[in-house]
Amino acid sequence: MKKFINILTGVAVAAAMQSCVDTEKPVFQEPTTFTINTPALQNEYLATTSDMEDKSTFVLYASQPDYGFAAQASYSVQVSLSENFVDATETQEANYRDLSNQDMNSGEMKFRTYDLAVAMTQLLGFDSDSTEDDYQDYVDNGGKTVMPVYFRAVCEIPGVPGSRIVSSNVVSYNKVQFSFAVPKAGFIYYVGDTIDKGATWNEPSASFQDFYDSYKLIEPEIGSKLYAATFNLPATASIKTLDPANPQNYTTQFRFFTELSGWNDASKMVGSHTDDFYVVVITDEFVDGQFKGDAVYGKGNWGVFLDEETEMTLVVSLQDSKKPKVWFRYGKWDVQVGLDATGMNEPVFKEAAE
Numbered sequence: 001m002k003k004f005i006n007i008l009t010g011v012a013v014a015a016a017m018q019s020c021v022d023t024e025k026p027v028f029q030e031p032t033t034f035t036i037n038t039p040a041l042q043n044e045y046l047a048t049t050s051d052m053e054d055k056s057t058f059v060l061y062a063s064q065p066d067y068g069f070a071a072q073a074s075y076s077v078q079v080s081l082s083e084n085f086v087d088a089t090e091t092q093e094a095n096y097r098d099l100s101n102q103d104m105n106s107g108e109m110k111f112r113t114y115d116l117a118v119a120m121t122q123l124l125g126f127d128s129d130s131t132e133d134d135y136q137d138y139v140d141n142g143g144k145t146v147m148p149v150y151f152r153a154v155c156e157i158p159g160v161p162g163s164r165i166v167s168s169n170v171v172s173y174n175k176v177q178f179s180f181a182v183p184k185a186g187f188i189y190y191v192g193d194t195i196d197k198g199a200t201w202n203e204p205s206a207s208f209q210d211f212y213d214s215y216k217l218i219e220p221e222i223g224s225k226l227y228a229a230t231f232n233l234p235a236t237a238s239i240k241t242l243d244p245a246n247p248q249n250y251t252t253q254f255r256f257f258t259e260l261s262g263w264n265d266a267s268k269m270v271g272s273h274t275d276d277f278y279v280v281v282i283t284d285e286f287v288d289g290q291f292k293g294d295a296v297y298g299k300g301n302w303g304v305f306l307d308e309e310t311e312m313t314l315v316v317s318l319q320d321s322k323k324p325k326v327w328f329r330y331g332k333w334d335v336q337v338g339l340d341a342t343g344m345n346e347p348v349f350k351e352a353a354e
Helices: 001-024 113-123 131-141 208-214
Strands: 044-048 059-060 074-080 098-099 109-112 146-156 173-177 187-192 217-218 225-233 252-255 269-271 280-282 290-294 301-304 310-317 325-330 333-339 345-352
Touching: 001 333, 059 113, 098 113, 109 113, 109 217, 113 345, 173 269, 217 310, 225 252, 225 325, 225 345, 301 325, 310 333, 325 345
Parallel strands: 044 173, 280 301
Antiparallel strands: 059 109, 074 098, 074 146, 146 173, 187 217, 187 252, 217 225, 225 310, 252 269, 252 301, 290 325, 310 325, 333 345
């Protein structure tokens, strides 16, 4: 009996060790099935918007494909005005557009109604040169303003070949209101020390809209969620007084705002830290003239000591809304959109612009 118990104990230990090995080294398997759920409100009226600043969303749900383990995957959808999705060929373009999930790692997918309006506008044949008059002609000639719209889901593990899969089923919202929306480059705002106003920071509010229109970081590629601009930053000594007790303040400082909503709402600020008046000094962290780092939604500033007035190209990525990133590079550079090893957008700094 004792020998039998020992044998059982050995089997249990071996099984536990095997379980640990499987947990530590998950084995990827290429998925074969993937579905998107029929919307519970698919027959209710779904309004879209032509206002780029409108943050309203709608929801679709998808299950995770079987990758052999619980993977952190990226989810999105393709949208079409036809139930039959047609991929692009050499002679025709695809009859669908991609929509970006606001929380790209969640199967509970949220999409902006503005982005849906842009996709519908393109699928109906309008282009970047189309005007409101073109839209009115469409309506006057019997063009539909409420219609069914179809979706299929896409899931993949960034950087893992064979992980991308498109849902085998298609779902719809059957009463979608069409808003004419020609896509425009998105933007955010630089808020910090500037040549124009020295150390006194103007409130990032509607009252100073005209001022901050000159301090926008703009998408070099529409929909990329990368925002870039070059600004001339003031020499630190021209705007700050050295305080031995707080040496971090003897820097040229800045952060970014997604909206001009005042000083209180940290969720609209992209900064170095969550705490107000917190300064992360990055003077010595530039490599070959460039700093790259993570950001947070918060009130902290980046600070850099500048011997003289200095042009600096600033790039902010909000593609992963939960993990903002920044790149700062000395000089004036043309910024294009490239991809990193995981398939995320990143800036490509081309030769210095004239």
